[in-house]
Amino acid sequence: MGATATGQASMGKNTAPGEPVIVKKYANRRLYNTSTSSYITLEDLAGMVRDNVEFQVLDAKSGDDITHSILTQIIMDEEASGEQMLPVSFLRQLISMYGNSMQSLMPSYLEASMENFRQNQSKIREAFEKGISNTPLAKIHETNMAMMRAAADVLMPGAAKAAEKPAASESQSNEIDALRAQMAAMQKKLDELGK
Structure with a gap:
């Protein structure tokens, strides 16, 4: 089911505007798009996600919403097919957060970080193309760190006072330097890919 199926899958002819497309997953692992009355993969x-088509995947037998596990499966398939985007260190840190x-x-x-990244995506691309070391990516990182500090302050009220010590600004400087080094490495990789 190549591009044609994706195009059909994203058309919600039986779906009201603003309503998500309902996809049913059967025990035989087949996915059925109820709006187009067709089986999909x-x-x-993944194509519907890229086309910003809202959908909900339901277990055909129980009616349970299994969208989360299906989206996770798509990510696993993408990562396994060589399109790795998630660094091992990130995956380790994410796993360590469970519990x-x-x-x-x-x-x-993570949602706020991704939204912030999406809003600044064109600025970041432009900065990488120009090879500028002081980029919006550093600002995104600072925003993400501020959000994490605010969240930590809610859960651990004393943490903010400890973070106000002068060592914190040195720590931020080290983080920015590390980020710049990572960006330089990414720029080098992009330059190599462009050749």
Whole structure:
């Protein structure tokens, strides 16, 4: 089901405007798009995500919403096919957050970080192309760190006072230097890919 299926899958002819497309997953692992009355694949669902088509995946037997696990499966498939985007260090840190007192904060923090990244995506691309070391990416990092500090302050009220010590600004400087080094390495990789 190549591009045609994705195009069909994203058309919600039986779906009211603003309503998500309902996809049913059957025991035989087949996915059925109820708006187009056709079977689709995980690849088709990935295309719907890229086309900003809202959908909800329901277990056909129980009616349970399994959208989260299906989206996670799409990410796993993308990562396994060589399109790795998630660094091992990030995955380790993410796993370590499960069961941690900060676990409940992570979904909203990650959503806010991704939204911030999306809003600044064109600025970041432009900065990488120009090779500028003082980029919006540093500002995104600072914003993300501020959000994490605010979240930590809510859960651990004494943490903010400890962070106000002069060592904190040195720590931020070290983080920015590390970020600049990472950006330089990414720029080098981009330059190599461009050749």
